[in-house]
Amino acid sequence: AQKVTQAQTEISVVEKEDVTLDCVYETRDTTYYLFWYKQPPSGELVFLIRRNSFDEQNEISGRYSWNFQKSTSSFNFTITASQVVDSAVYFCALSDRNTGNQFYFGTGTSLTVIP
Amino acid sequence: NAGVTQTPKFRVLKTGQSMTLLCAQDMNHEYMYWYRQDPGMGLRLIHYSVGEGTTAKGEVPDGYNVSRLKKQNFLLGLESAAPSQTSVYFCASGTSLSSGNTIYFGEGSWLTVV
Numbered sequence: 001a002q003k004v005t006q007a008q009t010e011i012s013v014v015e016k017e018d019v020t021l022d023c024v025y026e027t028r029d030t031t032y033y034l035f036w037y038k039q040p041p042s043g044e045l046v047f048l049i050r051r052n053s054f055d056e057q058n059e060i061s062g063r064y065s066w067n068f069q070k071s072t073s074s075f076n077f078t079i080t081a082s083q084v085v086d087s088a089v090y091f092c093a094l095s096d097r098n099t100g101n102q103f104y105f106g107t108g109t110s111l112t113v114i115p
Numbered sequence: 116n117a118g119v120t121q122t123p124k125f126r127v128l129k130t131g132q133s134m135t136l137l138c139a140q141d142m143n144h145e146y147m148y149w150y151r152q153d154p155g156m157g158l159r160l161i162h163y164s165v166g167e168g169t170t171a172k173g174e175v176p177d178g179y180n181v182s183r184l185k186k187q188n189f190l191l192g193l194e195s196a197a198p199s200q201t202s203v204y205f206c207a208s209g210t211s212l213s214s215g216n217t218i219y220f221g222e223g224s225w226l227t228v229v
Binding site: 033035037043047091106107108 | 147148150151155156157158159162163165171203205209211216217218219220222223
């Protein structure tokens with residue numbers, strides 16, 4: 001069964017618009033971790049955030065914010081006032097005890113910010 | 116400031132040839148992983164290791180072998196390359212869940228099998 005679903009394959013926004021990237025996960029474990037990674041055009045994978053299942057507090061880091069809702073099994077990522085440098089593929093990932101420290105990634109959302 | 120280093124970064128192979136991708140990490144991480152990235156399919160786990168001398172299969176292990184003889188190194192081998200193995204390969208390393216795990220990736224290795 002697919003553990004992480006990123007239904008948005010591609011999104012385009014105009015610079016300075018806000019954009020939300022959706023992530024829905026599936027796990028039977030009560031202890032799990034969720035992640036977001038960014039892959040810019042240069043190809044490397046950059047860690048953005050880690051959230052554990054016991055902490056539903058939303059987090060803000062500059063223009064980035066994350067909304068974790070256990071009730072809907074979602075961990076969405078919002079970029080406020082998007083910039084061209086935000087253009088990248090963004091991956092959501094899940095790790096839980098059942099997977100033995102494996103990480104399951106979604107298929108990614110490609111974000112293009114148009115100047 | 117090395118982190119996770121992969122070699123080679125680019126390689127072209129002929130069908131049937133063999134090769135080894137090397138991953139080295141300098142963060143003393145217990146866990147190491149090999150993923151492949153293909154268009155529209157995200158990152159899929161090939162093999163992983165939970166410590167020196169151990170390896171385990173991931174989602175797509177067929178056609179690959181791995182070894183973890185030293186804690187800092189994780190080798191991915193293709194014994195007889197096939198065009199379906201044309202992909203971008205990423206190595207990653209991390210700590211355990213209980214240690215607040217996060218995994219960190221190398222820069223990727225672009226492999227083309229013709």
